Amino acid sequence: xxxxxxxxxxxxxxxxxxxxxxxxxxxxxxxxxxxxxxxxxxxxxxxxxxxxxxxxxxxxxxxxxxxxxxxxxxxxxxxxxxxxxxxxxxxxxxxxxxxxxxxxxxxxxxxxxxxxxxxxxxxxxxxxxxxxxxxxxxxxxxxxxxxxxxxxxxxxxxxxxxxxxxxxxxxxxxxxxxxxxxxxxxxxxxxxxxxxxxxxxxxxxxxxxxxxxxxxxx
Ligand SMILES: [Zn+2]
Numbered sequence: 001x002x003x004x005x006x007x008x009x010x011x012x013x014x015x016x017x018x019x020x021x022x023x024x025x026x027x028x029x030x031x032x033x034x035x036x037x038x039x040x041x042x043x044x045x046x047x048x049x050x051x052x053x054x055x056x057x058x059x060x061x062x063x064x065x066x067x068x069x070x071x072x073x074x075x076x077x078x079x080x081x082x083x084x085x086x087x088x089x090x091x092x093x094x095x096x097x098x099x100x101x102x103x104x105x106x107x108x109x110x111x112x113x114x115x116x117x118x119x120x121x122x123x124x125x126x127x128x129x130x131x132x133x134x135x136x137x138x139x140x141x142x143x144x145x146x147x148x149x150x151x152x153x154x155x156x157x158x159x160x161x162x163x164x165x166x167x168x169x170x171x172x173x174x175x176x177x178x179x180x181x182x183x184x185x186x187x188x189x190x191x192x193x194x195x196x197x198x199x200x201x202x203x204x205x206x207x208x209x210x211x212x213x214x215x216x217x218x
Contacts, residue, residue, distance in 0.1 A: 021207045026050040027067060028203030029159055030058050031210045038157050042189075045155040046147060049090075054151060058210070070094065072143050089143050093136040098165070101132050115164070122168045130168065137169035141176030149182050155189040159199070166192050 009022040023031075030051025038045045043056050049069040052059040059066040070090030071083050078087025079097065091097055099114040102121070105128040109117045121129040144156065156177075158166060174190055181188055 021204075023064070023203075023207055024050060025200050025203060026160055027058065027060075027064075028207050029199050030067075030203075032199070032203045032206040033157055033159075034058060035206050035209055037193075038155060038191075042155045044151070044153050045157065046144070046151075046153050048144065048156060048158045049160065052147075052151065069144065069147065072146070074139065074143060089140070093140050095165075098132060098136055102129055105129075105132065119164060119168075122165075133165060133168035134172040137172030138176045140169065141173035141178075142180050144173075145177045145180035148177070148185055148188060149180075152185060154185060154187070156191070158190070158192040160195055163192055163195050 009020055012022070013020045026047065027050050030047040030053060033039060033045070033047055033051070034053055034056065038047075039053070039056065043053075045053050046067075046069075047053075050067040052067045061067075070088060071081065071085070072089040073085065073087060074089050074092055075087035079091045079100075080086050081088035081091035095115060099109060099118060102114075102118055103109055107118070107121055107126065107129055109121075118129060122133060147153070148156070158170075170192065177190065178186055178188055
């Protein structure tokens with residue numbers, strides 16, 4: 001929306017007669033995972049691509065910017081990212097980047113919903129598309145292994161609108177992530193869950209529930 005320097009929570013708080021919590025949609029889903037998903041088996045896990053849970057706490061970091069995997073600097077010669085830097089992970093393997101690469105490789109994608117056509121091409125076994133997705137999966141896996149090694153994580157959950165590409169990204173992702181993970185962490189658990197728009201609402205509700213210590217620390 002091109003909003004900058006806007007204190008959204010404070011502004012909404014003035015306009016609405018109820019207490020208010022503001023967070024990123026996927027990070028809110030990480031809270032839902034802590035309460036009702038991954039948190040039942042794990043104290044430390046990642047939710048791709050934004051959530052970091054350590055010792056049963058969803059990490060927020062300075063200004064709430066924790067977990068921005070997409071801006072891992074990967075290739076100094078890579079395409080410009082929407083953050084202004086060059087060669088961030090998401091500028092290489094994000095949905096827009098994948099569609100752009102496919103178009104440059106001569107894959108016929110319509111302008112309206114290129115993603116559906118990309119998936120069709122992959123399902124049809126189109127070699128150029130499969131290679132693009134495999135390379136993206138491998139790069140993503142290598143990058144995430146770096147995060148796993150830094151934070152000592154044993155479990156990753158893949159959620160979000162891009163999970164539809166996972167059948168094509170997943171095998172290369174898993175192989176690279178496991179190969180680049182240090183030995184004590186190598187029994188990494190990777191799970192993928194389908195995304196529904198109701199997940200946004202579930203995440204938002206869980207932000208409130210997580211205020212209760214009784215729920216977050218059983
Ligand atoms: Zn970036």
